[in-house]
Amino acid sequence: MTRALPVLAALAAWALICYGNARLGYMNPVLLPTPWAVAEVGVASARSGELAWHVLTSLTRVAEGFGLAALAALALGILAGLCVPLRHMVEPVIEFVRPIPPLAFLPMFLVWFGLGEPSKVAFIAYTTFFPMFVGVAAGVLRVDVMLLRAAASLGATRADLVRRVVLPAALPGIVVALRLGFGLALFVIVGAEFIGADAGLGNLIMEGRTYFNPPVIVMGALVLGFLGSLVNALLLTVERRVLHTAHR
8 A cells, every 4th residue: 555655646746737737728738648538548558459469569579688688697797797807808898888878779770680570679688788787797796705705614616606605695686687677678669669660669659649649658658667667576576585595
């Protein structure tokens, strides 16, 4: 109930602003859709199956791109955190490429991979890899050295140190990195689906803009926010269960 209160308060503030604007005439009411108008569009789209199709298409692209980036970031991030020479080799390249806005490379991904699915998946993977790599490597580097020394003094092998000490201790940082990466994947999927896509939430938002339908635009944005919150809660649940199992 406590978590629902901020959502209800935000909806109430949204409705108050919309109805206040309609009465005062500060802005054209069409440009500021009410929660009821957005809900009507959402229900109609859900009943027709259109919303489910757009959501499934976007989630498939996000899952593929995010999955590829997560595997690469986990493997390379853990290795970079454990191996100093590798970290010194990789870090300069990462720190040079990471600050470049991903959208600056979107035209090149379209040139390299075409307008189909590979360009969107590759763009998501490229965008989400860097923050996840940095987060994973930082999580490994923050492991307390005293824990490693204590385990080594008890006869733990290098594999045991990684499996029983490093990974459990770095898990919170790794989960945070994955949460950040997935949120970024939802952010860039909109831009990726603006061009050369016939389905997806980004395409839905663009159609709302093309046909001047603000409720559709807001609905698409809210669905993205809901999906992000849902996956974030799922990752937090996994983190708690894994940590609980590791500490038993």
